Amino acid sequence: MTSKRKKSDGTAAGGKKKEKREENAEISGIIQDADIKEKVKEAWHRxxxxxxxxxxxxxxxxxxCVLNNFIQNEGFLENLQKELLALNFHEKSNDLYKFKQSDDLKQRKGAHIPGLRTVIFDQFRHWLSDVxxxxxxxxVDVSCAKYEYTDVLLCHDDELEGRRVAFIFYLVPPWEASDGGTLDLYSVDGQYHKDTLLYSVSLVSPITGWMAVCLASRGRSSRLWLFLENCQPKxxxxxxxxxxxxxxxxxxxxVSFHQVAEVISEDKCRLSMSGWFHGTPLERPPRYVEPxxxxxxxxxxxxELLLEWVNPVYLDMAYxxxxxxEFEESSEILLKNFLKEDKFKEVNEALKKTEIQWTRRxxxxKRNYERAELQALPPCVSTCWELLSSEAFxxxxxNFTGLKLHFLAPGSDDEEEEEEEQDCAAGSTRSLEAAAPEQQCSKRNERKSKEPSTPVCRGxxxxxGTGDYTLIHDTDLDNMEFALDLLLYCGxxxxxxxxxxxxxxxxxGEDEELLTVSPxxxxxxxxxxxxxTLRFIKHVNHRSSQSLEDGPVRRHFYDFSFVYYE
Structure with a gap:
């Protein structure tokens, strides 16, 4: 809950408590002009x-649409800014964003917040409905947000049930593009496709790749939305x-993909009120699922590859x-100084060479980082890749995890088979509800006749570098199954x-972290x-590009990222 500020305790001469009077905001004259509204409406639909x-x-x-000088009375705005800055703000941070946000302001008391709320909820909403x-x-959903140094809101489309129009109202000091914090709009990968069997096709959607198709049906026309591309931001x-x-x-x-770029000014606050008007949402295509x-x-x-590259400590069977x-207890482990020192130094230096071809992914x-093309890796880096992909590894x-990633490794199925064999030999059952011995033996023989699954990996x-990240998304099928993640860091x-x-x-469905693995x-x-269990890489912020007192400018780090499946 947002705590309320103490109001002035002043009293009138008669001893009655003085009420803080709500101050009215006066909306821009452009919004009140009927002719301008009709022109905006026509332009919007065309x-x-x-x-x-x-x-x-x-x-x-x-x-x-951008509406400058939205409120006419300047004194109201200055007092509104002070009132907003006095709110209680909560730190918000996950894979998508990092900033400070107030509670919902729909019911917030005060002298100026209700005044702006009235303008937005009433006058502006009716104007927008007409347009x-x-x-x-x-x-209307509305809250206040503060974006300060390194705060960011990454690429998204605002889709949520019932959201129809998004809005942002700024109360910022003099601002330049070099301060960051811009509202960035994305193009998408869609293309127009015309079905020649339909009698007419007219573009009436805001969106690249969408068309309204008018169909003649019993004397009436209806609208069908078509989209034949991936509808992904570019x-x-x-x-x-x-x-x-x-x-x-x-x-x-x-396709309303947008972001709030990272604020890189160290002394400015990007203060805004933002929210959504609700109504009948637009038609949407099926969500794109990546191959x-x-x-x-x-x-x-x-x-031999292990003996050449891996720290001997980790090759000791007792260790x-x-x-x-430890791993079976916690499902995670960090192995420091994993590669031999000379091998690690060689790989670390080779990764900085310009011969490696990096492709933005x-x-x-969903993600934004660079991936190396495997065909152009320096020899030592290529060998390190082979190490992590090898049968010996x-x-x-x-041996590290107890998972069955090799046919020589014991697994839980082996233990079950051994128990079943003992039961078959004894001719007994474990309980009254258990299957008959002959049925158990039949299941065991059936499992033995099946081809064992082949462990696989991808890497x-x-x-x-600065600005890179990955996001959690509900179509990430590769990360929605049992798997062993490996990360080996360099640089x-x-x-x-x-x-x-x-x-x-x-x-x-939760925001609380279960585990963090730091480079x-x-x-x-x-x-x-x-x-x-889901995972993401937190946005690499502007601090990473600053000079260090004890070293050069930090530009990049690297990781070998592998996933192994039993």
């Missing part, structure tokens, strides 16, 4: 740009700089047994957690996760 005075409507990459030609509900094609007393709104649609990443069995490399006990509503991981060599000497770049594990040179992290 998807044409329009501007008049402080109003600017643009339809690329999706329809959005969009759709009914907007009288209850590039930032427009950035709107926050300005004092400016309101921006846009329609929440399948599964190929998985491969181990490479035929023997233990492996100890590690397995997206889309930005699969067996080593089995990437990734480079992380991250003295990396601090406040720079981002750490891997966070959370339970599905650490030559440290190998192993984490076994189930279907309900």
């Amino acid at each position: 998807r044409k740009p329009f501007s008049h005075g402080g109003l600017v409507l643009d339809c690329q990459p999706f329809p959005h 969009l030609d759709t009914e907007l509900e009288p209850v 590039d930032v094609v427009k950035s709107l700089v926050p300005q004092w007393n400016t309101l921006i709104f846009f329609e929440v649609s399948p 599964a990443i190929p998985r491969n069995p181990h490479l035929p490399r023997d233990e 492996q047994a100890q590690m397995q006990e 997206g889309p930005p509503n 699969f067996l080593l991981l089995s 990437e060599l990734r480079r992380w 991250c000497e003295n990396w601090q957690s406040d720079l981002g770049g750490f891997t966070s594990y959370i339970a599905s 650490e040179d030559n440290a190998l992290g192993l984490v076994y996760r189930d279907k309900e």
